[in-house]
Structure formats: structure tokens, C-alpha cells
Amino acid sequence: MILQEEMTILSNVKIAPRVFRMVLQGEMVLDMKVPDQFLHIRVPSPDKVLRRPISISEYDYEAKTCVIIYRVEGPGLADVSQMTPGQKLDVMGPLGNGFDLSIPFPKQKALIIGGGIGTPPLVQLARDIEAMGVAVTVLLGFAQKSAVILESEFAAVASELKIVTDDGSYGRDGNVGVLMDEIDVMAYDAVYACGAAGMLRAVASRTENHPNAFISMEARMACGMGACYACVVHVAGDETGQQALKVCDQGPIFRASEVVI
Ligand code: FES
Structure with missing residues (x-):
């Protein structure tokens, strides 16, 4: 409602x-x-x-x-x-639709990947699935130390938390792609990501054929309720370029393979 x-x-x-x-x-x-x-x-x-x-x-x-x-x-x-x-x-x-909490199940493991101002909506997700008995690994990337936010909130629920900064001023040096390359992303039962388009593309490229890899898309919006088409993203694999999804009411959460990032 x-x-x-x-x-x-x-x-x-x-x-x-x-x-x-x-x-x-x-x-x-x-x-x-x-x-x-x-x-x-x-x-x-x-x-x-x-x-x-x-x-x-x-x-x-x-x-x-x-x-x-x-x-x-x-x-x-x-x-x-x-x-x-x-x-x-x-x-x-x-x-918006929000993350589907019927995935994953207790005792499974989930990977949460956040970048910059994309990290806030992942806090409640991490909290909710950890409370369901899911082991949560969190990878976060920020521009520099002063931009790091929500570390204690994620640390409170994550079984593993890693942070990188672009300039190496806090945590590891680099971006979350570096951290993803050090683990077997496909071994997680569910993957969730929110951040800049470049980061979401990095997630999508590492989760091809993953059944439960989800991304949160950002878009400019006007009505926010599905009426004006200001917020559309294109459907992946649609050669006509005509198929579009509205971020405001069909998203912001999509399967990573579903949309053109
Ligand atoms: Fe109007 Fe999405 S903002 S349809």
C-alpha cells in the first residue's frame, strides 16, 4: 500500500x-x-x-x-x-519492490556487496537475513576513509566484513571487484548488490547464471509510482531495444542478468 x-x-x-x-x-x-x-x-x-x-x-x-x-x-x-x-x-x-526475503534459507550463506551511498539499503537486508540464520559476508567499497559509513552496523551482523577504499586510506586498496576476485562468488546461495553502475556491472559479470544474484538499480524519477516512464531500464538481451522495466515500481531490485546496467 x-x-x-x-x-x-x-x-x-x-x-x-x-x-x-x-x-x-x-x-x-x-x-x-x-x-x-x-x-x-x-x-x-x-x-x-x-x-x-x-x-x-x-x-x-x-x-x-x-x-x-x-x-x-x-x-x-x-x-x-x-x-x-x-x-x-x-x-x-x-x-518499489524491495529484496525478496524468501531467498535465502536458514543455514545458507549470502554475499552482500555495497558501494558508497549504495550501502544504506543493505543494512536492513543484512540484519533481516542474519536473523533468519543466514551467514552473511559483506564487501564494501568507498572512495576514501572519510566516506566510509555504516561499518559498525554491518559488523554487528556479518560473519565476515571487508572494506576497500579507492585510495587505500582505509581497509584494503582498490575496489570491491578485487575482493570479489578473491572469493568464489558463485558458491554463495544469494548475492545482493547496491552501488554505482560500474560496481553493479562487475557483480553481474561475476554472477552470470547465478540463480539468485540481485542488484538494486538507481534511476532519475518523477512520479515514483509507475506512471511516467522517467525511470526505465532496458531488458538484457532484448535486441529491439523496446522492452523496458520501470525502476520505481518493477524495481529497484532486479536479477543481475535481467537488465542492462
Ligand atoms: Fe514515473 Fe518511474 S518515476 S514511472
Whole structure:
């Protein structure tokens, strides 16, 4: 069910350069059933009419709170970053399909791969499948030390956590492709990835024919509800170029082999 609500901001703090963590409280949290759905938020400026899609990082039914983590890329989210506790944020959601929690099964093992601002929606996923009895390996990549976020959240649930930075200023030197090459990616029962297109392509190329490799796609959006076709991605293997899927309501989660990244 898609709802619109004026959620209450409980906190809004900077956790890395241009990256903010906002805690929201409201009834909508009770409708957040699967990880990596998103909220379509209204920027608090009358001249900015398009909502911004921000993935949901965590939710807590008891407290009716959820966490969104966003990076300021322009004036719209810069305005959001100035909002303070007690203010209301107009949100629509939860939107998108989210990760399918019927895969994997207890005692299986899952590989979670995150890059930069793509890591937040993987927190709830890691937590949920670890609680189901799945052994979770997490590989994270960031540009540099100051951009590293959510390390303690993943460390709390991962049986193994490895971090790389592009410049080697924290963890290993390189990108997550280096870490993937050191393990047998196909030996994991499920693979989940969220990050920049280059990273998702690296995941897709290493999981060809894997039955349960999933990626979370990003796209520019307008309506956020499947009505405007602003967010389409093309279907892999479609030579006509005519087949498209909408990231906002048929995604953002797709099988890694399903779409052109
Ligand atoms: Fe309108 Fe996806 S944003 S169809």
C-alpha cells in the first residue's frame, strides 16, 4: 500500500562529507515489510516540485521509526539537510519492490556487496537475513576513509566484513571487484548488490547464471509510482531495444542478468 504522510524528523546529522542520516517517525513504518524500498520525499522549497527518491536504510516497528541516508548532490537535498528535529517531512512510500526475503534459507550463506551511498539499503537486508540464520559476508567499497559509513552496523551482523577504499586510506586498496576476485562468488546461495553502475556491472559479470544474484538499480524519477516512464531500464538481451522495466515500481531490485546496467 502506498501512503503519503507528514513524518516527523527525529534527527538529521551529517555522517560523512555531504552525507546525512535522518531518522523519521510515523505510521508509514508499519508498512515497510522488505528491505530496499524507498521513500519519495518532498523537498521543503516551493520552487522544487519533483520529489526525491531515497532508499530506506533501516526500520523499527516498535518505535515507528525509519532511517534514510542521503548524499547532497544539489540544492534540493541541500534544503533537506538543513531540516531540524521536530519538523515534518512530506513523504510517499514505501515504494518499489524491495529484496525478496524468501531467498535465502536458514543455514545458507549470502554475499552482500555495497558501494558508497549504495550501502544504506543493505543494512536492513543484512540484519533481516542474519536473523533468519543466514551467514552473511559483506564487501564494501568507498572512495576514501572519510566516506566510509555504516561499518559498525554491518559488523554487528556479518560473519565476515571487508572494506576497500579507492585510495587505500582505509581497509584494503582498490575496489570491491578485487575482493570479489578473491572469493568464489558463485558458491554463495544469494548475492545482493547496491552501488554505482560500474560496481553493479562487475557483480553481474561475476554472477552470470547465478540463480539468485540481485542488484538494486538507481534511476532519475518523477512520479515514483509507475506512471511516467522517467525511470526505465532496458531488458538484457532484448535486441529491439523496446522492452523496458520501470525502476520505481518493477524495481529497484532486479536479477543481475535481467537488465542492462
Ligand atoms: Fe514515473 Fe518511474 S518515476 S514511472
